[in-house]
Amino acid sequence: GDSVTQMEGPVTLSEEAFLTINCTYTATGYPSLFWYVQYPGEGLQLLLKATKADDKGSNKGFEATYRKETTSFHLEKGSVQVSDSAVYFCALNGRGGGADGLTFGKGTHLIIQP
Amino acid sequence: DSGVTQTPKHLITATGQRVTLRCSPRSGDLSVYWYQQSLDQGLQFLIQYYNGEERAKGNILERFSAQQFPDLHSELNLSSLELGDSALYFCASSGAGTGGTEAFFGQGTRLTVV
Numbered sequence: 001g002d003s004v005t006q007m008e009g010p011v012t013l014s015e016e017a018f019l020t021i022n023c024t025y026t027a028t029g030y031p032s033l034f035w036y037v038q039y040p041g042e043g044l045q046l047l048l049k050a051t052k053a054d055d056k057g058s059n060k061g062f063e064a065t066y067r068k069e070t071t072s073f074h075l076e077k078g079s080v081q082v083s084d085s086a087v088y089f090c091a092l093n094g095r096g097g098g099a100d101g102l103t104f105g106k107g108t109h110l111i112i113q114p
Numbered sequence: 115d116s117g118v119t120q121t122p123k124h125l126i127t128a129t130g131q132r133v134t135l136r137c138s139p140r141s142g143d144l145s146v147y148w149y150q151q152s153l154d155q156g157l158q159f160l161i162q163y164y165n166g167e168e169r170a171k172g173n174i175l176e177r178f179s180a181q182q183f184p185d186l187h188s189e190l191n192l193s194s195l196e197l198g199d200s201a202l203y204f205c206a207s208s209g210a211g212t213g214g215t216e217a218f219f220g221q222g223t224r225l226t227v228v
Contacts, residue, residue, distance in 0.1 A: 036219075043116060043204060043219035044157075089157065101147050101159030101172050102217060 002027045006090045006105035013080055014113050021075040021108045023064075023090035031092040033057075033066050033073040034102065038087045047075075047088070085112045117141065120205050120220035128228055132193040135223045139186055139207030145169070146188040147208075147217060148180055152201040163188055195227045 006023045013019060025031065032051045036044040048057030053068035062077045073090060090105040117140035127133055139146050148160040150173075159172035163182035174180075177195075182188040192199060202224050206217040 034216075041221075043118075043221045044206075045116070045219070046216050049216065101149070101162050101170060102157075103159065104157040106156045 002031070002092060002094045002103040004090050004092055004103055004105035006088075007108055008106050010109040010111050012111045012113065015082055016079045017112075019075070019077040019080045019084075019110070021088055021090075021110070023073045023075065023105060025071050025073065025090070025092050027071075027092055027094050027103075029094060030068075031094045033064070034091045034093070035062070035064055035073070035075050036089045036091060036104075038089065038107070040086075044089065080110075080112050082112045082114055085110055116218040116220065118205060118207050118218050118220035120203075120223050122223060123221065124224050124226075126226045126228060127195060129195055129197060131195050131227075132191065133195065133225065135190040135192070135203055135205075135225075137188045137190070137205030137207075137220060139188070139205070140209075140218055143207035143209050143218070144186065145208045145217075146182055146186070147206040148174075148188070148190050149204040149206065150201045151204060151222070157204075160190070192225070197227050200225055200227045 003026045034049045035047040037047045038044050048059040050057040050066035056065045064075045087107045089107045091102040119138040121136045144165045147162045151157045160174040161180050162170040166182050180190045202222045204222045206219045208217045
């Protein structure tokens with residue numbers, strides 16, 4: 001079945017550092033890919049998405065490119081802020097049948113220190 | 115604010131009991147999804163309803179059931195509760211049934227089984 005693998009962390013960085021959170025996936029067909037963010041005590045919010053190969057999703061300084069050849073969707077940000085501290089989830093929505101809900105990775109806890 | 119409302123926010127109950135979690139989707143969204151978030155299993159898709167009909171099933175236990183009413187709100191019923199059912203339960207909604215559509219998440223119901 002579909003699966004998503006991401007580094008679990010915690011990942012601790014200093015403010016203004018470069019961020020990469022790796023995400024790889026296994027899916028049949030051509031899934032859509034997402035990054036969601038969860039701030040403490042809140043629900044998940046969509047950060048960005050890409051629906052086909054080579055698409056780049058971007059939002060709030062974060063970017064991720066849908067790489068079909070490496071089945072990856074790594075999240076990057078050039079200069080992180082303390083307010084970016086949260087848990088980040090990589091997810092996919094398969095189109096090949098089966099359960100139609102999102103399949104999530106385990107989440108990466110990001111801590112940004114001033 | 116995602117527009118998805120979940121009640122109650124917190125629930126504490128004893129083993130063997132039954133509870134009902136409620137979700138009101140964003141205005142106009144026809145799809146409702148239920149997810150369970152626990153420390154050991156991460157975020158797991160449980161079930162999806164689309165315009166009142168069950169659309170897809172994920173890792174939902176037989177003790178759990180859901181329905182979506184004509185006004186599109188949904189309820190998740192959990193019965194014969196066990197300690198291991200303690201988790202955060204999220205509802206999400208989207209405007210369509212499949213594919214790359216963004217899902218909007220509620221803030222969740224935290225269930226504690228004692």
